[in-house]
Amino acid sequence: MNTEMTVKDENGRIIVTGHAFEKKDSNYVNRTSCIENCETSAVGRALGMLGICVDIAIASAEEVANAQAQQGGGESSQAGVQLEPFWTARTR
Numbered sequence: 001m002n003t004e005m006t007v008k009d010e011n012g013r014i015i016v017t018g019h020a021f022e023k024k025d026s027n028y029v030n031r032t033s034c035i036e037n038c039e040t041s042a043v044g045r046a047l048g049m050l051g052i053c054v055d056i057a058i059a060s061a062e063e064v065a066n067a068q069a070q071q072g073g074g075e076s077s078q079a080g081v082q083l084e085p086f087w088t089a090r091t092r
Contacts, residue, residue: 001034005042007050018046 005018020041024034047053 001038003035003038003042005039005046007046016046016049018042018044018049020045 001022001024003020003022007015007017009015018041020038022030022034022038022041024030030037044053
């Protein structure tokens with residue numbers, strides 16, 4: 001599942017995008033809510049790129065741990081801006 005979130009300004013120019021990828025069988029949540037999880041991740045990343053709700057980093061500790069585990073061949077145990085109407089989300 002791939003999702004892309006795009007935020008545009010009032011002239012239709014892209015301000016920021018957020019992308020996410022989820023595997024349906026990767027964890028318990030994705031078995032039933034893969035689309036919702038992927039869309040929420042893409043929206044969160046786009047908002048993070050705008051500096052909204054970001055304290056330290058855009059990637060969560062779980063995402064970093066999962067990425068590190070996947071690179072090592074193992075598996076992780078870690079199972080202001082007005083957007084309307086200038087945003088679109090596309091799920092493939």
